Amino acid sequence: MDFRMGDSARALRAQLRAMVREHVPADFLGAFTEDPADLEVAQRFCRLLADRGLLCLAWPAEFGGRDASVWEQTVVREEMWAHHEPRGAQYMGVNWVGPTVMRHGTPEQRRRHLPPIARGEVIWCQGFSEPDAGSDLASLRTAARPEGEGWRISGQKIWTSYATMAQWCFLLARTSRGAEKQHGLTIFLVPMERTGIEVRPIRSMMGPHHLNEVFLDEVRVGPADVLGTVDDGWKVVREVLAFERVGIARYARCERLLQTAPSALGDQWDTLPTELRGRWAGMLVHCRRARLLAYRVLSLQSRGTVSPGDTAAYRIAVTRLDQDSAEVLTEIVGHGRLTDVDGRRFQRAVQDHWRYAQASTVASGSIEMQRILLARTLLAAS
Template sequence: MGAAATKLRDELRRLVAEHVPPDYLGAFTDDPADLETAQKFCRLLAERGLLCLAWPREYGGRDASPWEQTVVREEMWAHHEPRGAQYMGVNWVGPTIMRHGTDGQRRRHLPPIARGEVIWCQGFSEPDAGSDLASLRTVARRDGDGWLISGQKVWTSYATMAQWCFLLARTSRRERRQQGLTIFLVPMDAPGVEVRPIDCLMGPHHLNEVFFDDVRVTEADVLGTVDEGWKVVQEVLSFERVGIARYARCERLLQAAPRVLGDGWEDLPAELRVRWARMLTHCRRARLLAYRVIALQSRGQVRPNDAAAYRIAVTRLDQDSAEVLMDIAALAPQDDAQTRWFRLEVEDHWRYSHASTVASGSIDVQRILLARALLAAS
């Protein structure tokens, strides 16, 4: 990416070192101070024009290239995502509103995202519609000059703190299930919205149920064309999946292992060091697959099969590298401050990795998408 990217990385790492505590393990812990750290850091990035770097200036960005935004994404994920939940608004909610929203929706929603002031959640999955998203049952029916939404969403990250939900609901019955779906931008404080947290290994805020009981929204809250939301969803998922740069965190932890173990590194079993080297290779593979998708998106192309290939690689990397890192951490000295930091980071990575192959579309569905694309091209 050149000298400009190196300079940007140095600036971001300096900001992280100065404004994010060294023991920070993400915004979504039991300690409210961690969320406040993320919110403050988001505002700091926004003030410096770094939060939505690649957005047009008219929407609060700096007209930077997608590659500069990729640098931001990688550095944030490498350091436990000190933007908190903002990556969702920055990476795909905002860009989707730019592409498919009305002028009013752009004026209403984009400035708060660019300032780091608003958190979004995603209302897609349901108890009987996860990987098979098109079978969802949440319905929106017309009522006068607006809509009434009823149904249930599940696995909704950040719903306890979000101000808005990017919601997919059924608005009509068609021959194909992918037809008759519409996207709504729903305020989470609207009457009839109820959030119930789900306890999990990853800690609070990650998983929730959200219930909608005749929640009223207006025509101004409809994104895109009624009944044609599936086309937008396919684009959204491509942006979302490449926006999660987990390979950057994997590589940072893998690179830290020899430094943390010091002289003890040479005492590791040869088989474990071979597995470590293999994981570094897989990090580079995932990075290159991500870059392929970003290059296409920079030319205005969105191909779900390329995003699926990346997603398969990065989720497997998540889990395989977590196992290698846990084996290395178990052999590290226990009475050293740096080693304690390493153990905590590795444990956090290991916990998250358990969900990686089902989050944002299961790995099995990604394989089906990729296989269909390859068969169609053959």
């Protein structure tokens, strides 16, 4: 495997870092805080990326992209995650909602949805998980009852990121029941302003967050809202989850924080216990391993040969990296006295990383489910 990206990728990376330095505050820790200004920073930065043709770099030109390679888009993804995701919620539309609409949407759906995503003007949320259907998503109970040429949807979704600010929902609901629970599921593209949708934020001990409950009460949808084929949505869901899981480049943030630690501590770095510095070095190796796994999955996806086991292996590695690196970084910060501006900024970034890492092994499919997927793939190949 040769994953050297070349001079163009290095130039793109330098361009993105310069844009972040110029347009994103140094103490920015993400769009989803108690301060509304942070979300506005992300929205402005998205529009700036779009104006320069960098938001949807690898999309076809006809849909607002630049026909760039998947590797150039990977550079964008890595730099955004390394700098606390100044695209805000846009990565969802860019990474998988838009590409899924390209592959499965009607010409009208493509015309309606792709240009706003490419311009950074719209936020999407994902209506998948439910109180009794998280890792076992196919057990969902949200139902679409036939009415005339359309349906009425009722049910509840949970852990729905960005629902308070999203304009559209990529919603999965049951339209019929068959012998297998994966059959009879349909994807709907639903505007969040539609009558019957209620959003309730979920507060947690980890501080400000973007998670919500979504209640649907007789929400009216029609044939034009269906993505793909009625009752055959599970095929699309499997594809979506693969793109979603590899599209979250949190290894880039882990690596940047780890590499920043020695300069943030200054002379105090040499006073750290040898064992702790050894674990720090081990985490950098873990970062490289997760990065190479991501690159392997991206290469397989670009050739159309990726399997659930491939994405599961990556997801296991990166979620463990998230949590293990957070523990090491927290210990490093605890050994130092960070009193200058850069030191305190680093400490806040580590604290933010630790909070979000607590949920990493259950988000986007629990690590237990990823291990099951990986085991099934290995057994099938044996």
